Amino acid sequence: MVRVRFAPSPTGPLHIGGVRTALYNYLFARKHNGTFILRIEDTDQTRYVEGAEEYIFESLDWCGIKVDEGVREGGPYGPYRQSDRKNIYRQYAEFLINKGHAYYAFDTPEELEMLRKKYESQKKTFLYNAEVRNELKNSLSLPEQQWKEMINSGIPYVIRYRMPVNEEISFDDLIRGHITVNSSTLDDKVLFKSDGMPTYHLANIVDDHLMKITHVIRGEEWLPSLPLHVMLYRSFEWEAPLFAHLPLILKPDGKGKLSKRDGDKMGFPVFPLYWPYGETARGYREDGYYPEAFVNMLALLGWNPGTEQEIFSMEELIKEFSLERIHKAGSRFDPVKARWFNHVWLQKRSNNQLAHEFSEIIKGKGYSCDIARLETLVGLIKERVDFVKDMWDEAYFFFSPPESYDSDALRKKWNEESPLLLAEVSNLLRKIEDFTPVNLEKNVREWIEKKGCNSGTIMHALRIAVVGKLKGPGIFDIISWLGKDETLNRIEKALATIVQQS
16 A cells, blocks of 8 residues: 655745645555655754644645645544654664664764864864764763763753764665665764754654655655665664655756745745745735646646646546656746646636636726626636736726727827728617627628728727727627627717827
8 A cells, every 4th residue: 555645844835846745745645546644744843933834734725635644634643743743753762772773972062063163174074973973972982871971960962873884875766766875975863852852864764664654755855865764764674665756846047946036036936825924925826826727837847747748637647647757857947837837727717717706806996797798708808818817907998998099009000081980880880789799790891891991990990999909809709798888988989089189
């Protein structure tokens, strides 16, 4: 049975890279009829941010990523918040000490900082490792009686992993392939802190084992920690899960990891939802993206199906997803492409759905309109927009007649014949009873052909009169939606205003 987990820290808003990690875990679980677990990793209490946990829940809910076991959902392997599990980790740290795989270290932060500065002055990097550990204050270098007295007297200490000396550590990653690292390049990581909390390294290994995780699918930033995690599994004599480290999501120029600063600078969000705490940040939901579009876009940032298909529902993603088709290289984020995904998903929505969404916008503008008429209207303009919020810019003239007339349009498309021809078109429209777009166009085209005048002159004049600019969908669709009375009023107003100005 496949069991995977997404294990974010509640230290701030959830980056889209984190959402992608959750999505890939979810897709993999569903593809293999497995279990998707949400575990909150809050061992670093100094970085905990109030509201961040709820933000994670809401983000996954919005994306349609359904959690099987977690803080809210419960499950047979809980609790699913690490701070609620802290009483279980010490025994595992003590187990490693008893087996000779870990040790107590009493060096103060100030002493370690002095050592780092000393090494820096010699243009070296200080590592707490096999080369130096026997010279520092720990249970490997101090007499047993002394370090036991230090513990009994309440002197603060941490527990460090005892990395073996000059050993080749080999392991496999489902995306990166076979990897070998020499232990001499690694330091003795802290597993248990002086505040009584485990570090990520110990807690995530213990939790993954106890929760029977079969596959660890996580971000590339954890790849340097993988040798330690592999060694921890060996030290505990546990079977390790399979590992897969996902590529980074890169800036639009491909140079470095995508950050909030990049989004702020280029005008797009890097978080799924608006972040309301402290330094606020915009979100995809509040920017008008549909969750289907966001998920679709995110899935293709690092994975491809091996075909030309780009539009996927969640069900299609589950069917097609595989770890084998995840790239090793980082994936460049394209904000233009992100908008395109939303455009496509907007077109897939029914006119009735769009009408209800757009009705909220026009209410905010002080107008009202029945849904049936709005369905017709959104059908005319939806191809022109990427977001429902943009519809107003394409539709404002349906609700309010022009207050002025575009000077460039008048200069280029209005001539001395325009007023007379427009007046004749007005008389023609007045006589038409069937005010449907097809019948309007038929009658006007026949009149133009019979009169033998320039079609462009008439059409441009009619659009300027009704819209105020040379923009919008088909002119017969516009005047049909406006109705006869409103159309004639607008033409009359335009003739009076433009002629007077000229």
